[in-house]
Amino acid sequence: MRRVKIIVAGRVQGVYFRYFTQKEAEKLGMVGNVKNLDDGRVEIIAEANNDVLEKFIRWCHKGPITARVDEVEISELARDEPLIGFVRN
Numbered sequence: 001m002r003r004v005k006i007i008v009a010g011r012v013q014g015v016y017f018r019y020f021t022q023k024e025a026e027k028l029g030m031v032g033n034v035k036n037l038d039d040g041r042v043e044i045i046a047e048a049n050n051d052v053l054e055k056f057i058r059w060c061h062k063g064p065i066t067a068r069v070d071e072v073e074i075s076e077l078a079r080d081e082p083l084i085g086f087v088r089n
Contacts, residue, residue, distance in 0.1 A: 003032075003047040003077040006060055010070035012042045018088045020064035025086040028052050035089035047083050 008017070013036050021034045021044060030053070032046040046056055063069045 001047060001079060002050050002053050003045065003079045003083075004053065004057075005075045005077050006044040006046060006057065007037075007073040008042045008044065008060055008063065008069055008071070009040070009073075010063075011068040012063065013040055015064070015066040017042055017063055017067045020066075021060070022086055022088040024059050025056060028056055030056060030086055031083040033083070033087040033089055045077065045083070046086075047079065 018034045018036065021042070025032060025046060028048065030046055030048040032044065034042060034044045037043050044060065046053060048056065057072070057074060061069055061072050
């Protein structure tokens, strides 16, 4: 299992990016959360096995059809506290 923080920049707020991110994560059986940041980007904390996580990261580079993804930053996180479900904040 691997946990990452994904920051997505572009036209990602006001276009249902969080909703579609949650649906994609649930479809893949992942845990984590997604939220809007004050600077217009979206932050995703995601945990899954490596194969599933790589598939999700590829999805994040495209996002839903309503969005325009300009940049994706990924950083590894420690798996200190357990995550339950995939929450949209």
